[in-house]
Amino acid sequence: MIVNDILEFYRDICGERVLILVSTTVDGLCAWKILQSLLHMDNVQYTLIPVDGKSHLESAFRTHSDQNTVIVLIDCGGNINVSEELEPLPDSQVYVLDSHIPYDLDNIYDGDVVKVVIPESFDLEVPRYEDIYEEDSENEDEPNRKRRREEEEEEEDSLLPRKERWKRKREELLFTYYELSGYNLSVSLMIFELAWKMSKDNSQYLWWAIIGVTDQYLNCKIGRDQYVTTCGTVQQHVQRLNNHSDSTSVNQMKIKYSNELRLDLYRHWSLMESLKHSSYTASRFRIWTSKGKKKLNEFLADMGLPLLQCNQTFQSMDMEIRREVCGWIEVTAQKYGLDDISYGSFELQYGFKNKYCAGDVLQAVSAALTCPTLDTEAAFLRAQDTLNRSNEKLIHTGIEQSKALCCSLLNQVQAFIDMKQVVCTGPFVYAVIQEGVAELEVFAHPSRLLRLCRYLSEAYCATTRKAAVLPFIIASALPLDPEYSCIVGVPPLSVDSNKSYLGRAFHQAADKVNASVEFEDFEPSVMQIKSEDKAKFFDALTALLMT
Amino acid sequence: MSISSQSLLDGIIPEDYFSFDSILAEQQKIACVFKKSMFGLGFLDPSNQNENLVSGSKMELPLWMASYLANKEFVACELPKPYQETSRNILLADSSVVDLFKQVMYFYETGTKLIKIPHPECPHVSVSLVKTFVGRFKKIMDSSQNCRNQDLGNMCQKLDVEEKRLFEINRLSVELLDKWERRESNIIAPSNLVVQSRKRKRDQVF
């Protein structure tokens, strides 16, 4: 069932011992950080288990749920059939707070053990109960009779029996409902608003929520429009909290709206390295060509920025340049057709020295979260520690790892393009990572593979314009088990909506050729496949998407 | 309330029979002259050919023995060099530069035991001990409070065992205050045993 009032959710979990299962996404992590503080404040005992996929969720649920009657799933569980897959005890309550849509309809309509928390403000387009679920004809009740009357009126339109017609309509509804997968409002913002409604919000919580929202946007889980709307909401919270804090102490956390460049980590790098590696600039300059490198130098000269300065670390550039350079870049970028080099974002300041912008912190946290050398839970806990204000060391470690990842991304994309490994089948473009174990490991985490896939799509479309209407797919063998490969896909670049039909298409194609596949990830367009089935899967997918 | 240095000194600090520091401080070698001959103990002095330690001959004895025998007037003791007048004058001039640890590891503990031996200069030694400590104390406190991450190995090296302990206590209390300000003071730590065995395991891995 649906719970609209998030306060009802919180009231229910207070006073019980709660089992919390959080998916290992940045948004989920940030939501958890806020909820955790609230639970501490209210003295609620809990057990936290981070989970990175469906089978992990199942096993953690089985191990820990016996002793907890209240279970909360954060940023996961919405798109699986919770009653069926997790088999919760009948006297327990499972709360689902998930940004993945569409929700499994059984979670919404089947019984009251599973409760999906969806604030009223979400426009949720869900088929009506009676259109989906068959009722026993013996005890037909009021709404059914009403429906029958409506149907009787339409009777002339069709000669099909009523039941048959209902079934067809049902299938159609279900198809439309499940066709596109995507993301709803960030769960961290949802929990932040819970704190706000209880008057327990503060700048720290809001900052975490901002990181969650930024994750959604920069990792293309939500489109630009949705992000801008969300930013408006966040902005209101920022103003309110800034007005309310009467303390002028420098240690006070202060959040500020700011224009942010699409340049990865430049404050912690050199401007040159950042321009070279960020997917936005690298793709548009086609940095992997010698022409591209020349063009980048031209770009810098145009701003009147000496190369020497650009190659220095950002922090050691001249004060004056540091202050002005963002403005210069924005202006000059327009001349080079980089119209949307900046986006609205937020930065956090406390003390004299500590200033972070949301994008950088996001990168540091997700580098920790997707770290190939840590197992899932350890990575989650590391990322959680990274979000703590006192852990500057961890943020810096995360930023360094993130820089290394940026380099790997560019190298890999360049290798794909230079070696002509990008294949256009007609309805989609794909590439397979052929490299050694080192690269496989760097991109072992599905979210890193997705990032690579988006990078590739951006870079490839910069040369081959017509590819912009095609989805991109990357396959990569699992480093621990090369028998299996991970396949991820991203929707076409030209579509602003971030809803994707790939997840469903993967399903269908795999079904058609009986490929041995697993959909482990909570993100539907991530799939594990037996490596030998890859070829026939791609054939089937081509055939399917051609029609 | 002001405290005269006299009142600082006349308190008798009870001896701890089981104290390692006390035992180790009594290992200090003291040059002694035998006032009475020790029959049959000539072998104790390797440089001595005689069967006995004859009256008037000189030998270094550990403090525990020297002090016992001096109190019985069987031997007369010389002060060890670091406690003699020249050294005392140096300490008086600027105590903070002297490497006490190198001279006598347990400078104060040995010193307080030393002044119980009958020797004409003892009152001077006791005054010197107090002055030296007072002179060095401020610097120890200052540096231990401001050291944080700085390397103070050099300065620490020169401290006697007791001073080192003070330094460490003070450094620790600054650290705890720091932790308290960062609200980390309530963290319960695993027992030392666990920490060490973990370290060992880690060392084995690498």
Next chain:
Amino acid sequence: MDLSLDDTANDDEYEQLTAAQVLERLEESWVNERLSPYLLETQQEVVDCLLEQCQTVEDNFSQASSFAVGIHQLEIQAVSKNSEPRATQRIKYMVTDYVRTRLKKIEKHTEYALEEELVKDDQSVPHLSPAEFVYAREFHRNTRDHLTEMALKHMPSAFQNLDKQKSMSVPNLNTFIFFKVKEDVNDVQVDPRETPVDLSKDEIHISKYLPIAPLLEQTKIKLV
């Protein structure tokens, strides 16, 4: 926090004290105990009284929580779940640390403590509580037997008995302490060579422990 003692405090001496006063008393004794070089008078009554209180609160709490349903849930949550167990936890910490500090001193100066207790006449207040006395005696015997078994037995006959005078660990009562004056006291002889001084309320002094120990026992001053 203000716990009413009506139902539990049958002890004559403390009947008139409120819980807050008992707590204050423990707190002061605890700080004094931590800062003094040697054991102070036992405050066993205070300890027992507070432990009993904690027990009562906890019993109530566990009963309350099993009834914590329905309408009363919020109130009980607010009252029991948050405040009282947290307060008892705090009291328990103080009590524990207080007795722990004392046990450590007993372990260090076992023989001295036992001697002190033996020379005391019946009138004076004992330093050790009965349980502490038993603990000290057992600790002393146990350790003495151990040393005898491991070492003394193997030594020449004249060295098999340990001279108490030598081996007893005596606390350093001449150590310096800081104290705060709780009520005016005149003519205190802090140093036999100096003229007596008057101490007035709220002053803080540094002094050797021994001369002011009686004032501490009379709770005219407290250590800081």
Next chain:
Amino acid sequence: MFGEKAVSLVKELHRCPPEQLHPVNEDLMRQVFAEMTALFEANKSDIEVNDDNKMIPSIHLRHSALEHNRRCVLAYLKQRLNKITQFRWDHGAVLPEEIQVNMQEHEKQWFNKYNKSLANYMLSLNGLDITQNTVPPKSLKIQVRCLQDYGELETDSGDIIMLTVNSEHYLPLSECEHLIKQGVLQHMGS
């Protein structure tokens, strides 16, 4: 010089890190006992020499060495007991294997008696476990991270909590302090 072996006994233990316990150096102890016996015998025969008290200084010298030796051996043994006591407070009534193997038989007996005394004393305080509550409580419950697959933890209220590696829990301090000391859980600041 006399007494050197005894001092090396002290030095050996003095060098031993606080969290470790080496086996009793019984061999060295025996050597000290032998030296003492020799000193004692020498004094006994010197006393019988009746010659103007000329042997008295030597007797005293040996006597001081005897006293010194005794002091060192006893301090050595006492210091070991102090360490064992510390382990008891840090680690609970059952000491880790690596400590136990290096405890001498008499030390084990001493430890058992010590445990018993401590238990009796705690009984007099309504069974208050005074080896717990070592840190002033900030809140009733604390956030802990589980560092190993420990298994089930039964709480005072009878609930079972599964402690799996890298899970985090918010638990009453009193129910998990011992596990923190043992290194099963890590106390996280908030």
